[in-house]
Amino acid sequence: MPGExxxxxxxxxxxxxxxxxxxxxxxxxxxxxxxxxxxxxSYSAGxxxxxxxxxDAVRLMKRLYGIDMExxxxxxxVSDIPEPDIAISMGCNVGCPFIGRPFDGNWELxxxxxxxxxxxxxIIKEIESKILQLKKELEN
Numbered sequence: 001m002p003g004e005x006x007x008x009x010x011x012x013x014x015x016x017x018x019x020x021x022x023x024x025x026x027x028x029x030x031x032x033x034x035x036x037x038x039x040x041x042s043y044s045a046g047x048x049x050x051x052x053x054x055x056d057a058v059r060l061m062k063r064l065y066g067i068d069m070e071x072x073x074x075x076x077x078v079s080d081i082p083e084p085d086i087a088i089s090m091g092c093n094v095g096c097p098f099i100g101r102p103f104d105g106n107w108e109l110x111x112x113x114x115x116x117x118x119x120x121x122x123i124i125k126e127i128e129s130k131i132l133q134l135k136k137e138l139e140n
């Protein structure tokens with residue numbers, strides 16, 4: 001019978017979590033979908049939501065990658081996304097969110113909100129680097 005004995009493994013679900021789900025976690029979700037969707041599914045969420053994503057993040061992601069985060073993303077609660085296989089905290093300098101389970105990693109990223117474009121660019125590039133590293137780890 002065609003397809004018999006073929007085992008198809010689903011891609012792991014990776015959740016990028018911060019308190020407000022408006023900046024760093026949204027950037028990670030967008031870059032995960034952009035650069036690693038062949039290896040893992042990307043989600044972002046927070047323990048609180050904001051009515052709007054950080055507009056500096058939106059503007060810079062559009063400029064750098066041509067990604068309009070406001071097209072397909074919005075601020076979500078942890079309960080609004082599928083149960084993740086891997087949960088990553090963006091950093092607890094704002095306050096560590098409680099998600100009902102331990103985090104698999106803490107990327108310890110500073111929140112660039114209210115800072116210069118150079119600070120934003122530094123964080124965006126750091127997130128991109130960590131996304132590519134995670135992709136590499138999960139491919140092996």
